[in-house]
Amino acid sequence: MARQFFVGGNFKMNGTKESVAQIIDNLNKAELPSAVQVVVAPPAPYISVAVAENKQKTVEVSAQNVFDKASGAYTGEISPNQVLDLGAKWTLTGHSERRTIIKESDEFIAEKTKFALEQGLSVILCIGETLEERKSGVTLDVTARQLDAVSKIVSDWTNIVVAYEPVWAIGTGLAATPEDAQETHKGIRAHLAKTIGEKQAAEVRILYGGSVNGKNAVEFKDKADVDGFLVGGASLKPEFVDIIKSRL
Numbered sequence: 724m725a726r727q728f729f730v731g732g733n734f735k736m737n738g739t740k741e742s743v744a745q746i747i748d749n750l751n752k753a754e755l756p757s758a759v760q761v762v763v764a765p766p767a768p769y770i771s772v773a774v775a776e777n778k779q780k781t782v783e784v785s786a787q788n789v790f791d792k793a794s795g796a797y798t799g800e801i802s803p804n805q806v807l808d809l810g811a812k813w814t815l816t817g818h819s820e821r822r823t824i825i826k827e828s829d830e831f832i833a834e835k836t837k838f839a840l841e842q843g844l845s846v847i848l849c850i851g852e853t854l855e856e857r858k859s860g861v862t863l864d865v866t867a868r869q870l871d872a873v874s875k876i877v878s879d880w881t882n883i884v885v886a887y888e889p890v891w892a893i894g895t896g897l898a899a900t901p902e903d904a905q906e907t908h909k910g911i912r913a914h915l916a917k918t919i920g921e922k923q924a925a926e927v928r929i930l931y932g933g934s935v936n937g938k939n940a941v942e943f944k945d946k947a948d949v950d951g952f953l954v955g956g957a958s959l960k961p962e963f964v965d966i967i968k969s970r971l
């Protein structure tokens with residue numbers, strides 16, 4: 724089964740009501756190829772703006788993070804159920820900024836992933852190594868550890884998309900080369916084949932994220948295990964459309 728090309732946009736903590744509405748409106752007007760699945764993750768306060776503005780249903784909407792409980796005394800947290808209530812269908816989990824700045828553990832990220840799936844959200848599960856880890860040659864050990872935390876408690880990966888995002892490439896302008904990304908994606912898929920089974924591993928989409936832009940996206944075109952992109956900075960700009968169209 725061919726894996727559908729997927730492009731995610733992570734707005735991070737950027738934007739206003741007006742700018743988020745404008746980005747969605749631009750995507751709706753851009754005649755995006757229907758073969759591409761496009762998911763945007765605005766900051767939580769603007770999820771409803773994105774859902775309401777998405778009149779052509781061109782894009783799906785995601786949260787950037789959720790908690791692992793449905794409701795209760797968890798000040799400042801957002802539940803998957805509330806995200807669904809706003810009309811969004813996705814959440815990110817494990818973004819490196821949450822792993823490194825907020826200090827979320829592999830286990831906590833796995834619990835959130837499991838709970839989000841159980842409540843009915845699809846999940847973009849982000850993994851990736853730091854520069855030090857890359858230099859020490861442990862990239863695939865790190866991604867395996869991050870994936871194993873999830874596969875230990877989640878057996879059905881149908882609604883998970885994996886985003887491989889080397890931390891050193893995020894927001895730095897230093898994208899991984901298409902060859903490096905392909906090699907790591909292949910290693911990630913091989914590891915998943917051992918843990919969640921060959922069939923699921925062959926079907927799961929593995930996105931590359933880290934300084935993807937309107938120019939370099941096309942260079943990943945012939946990389947067999949790169950099934951799309953998770954885009955940060957460039958998702959706020961008109962070039963996001965070029966990334967979405969990079970496989971045409």
Ligand code: PEP
Nearest residue numbers: 893894932933934955956
């Ligand atoms: C991200 O935040 O997921 C990301 C990949 O950022 P950027 O594209 O800006 O490197």
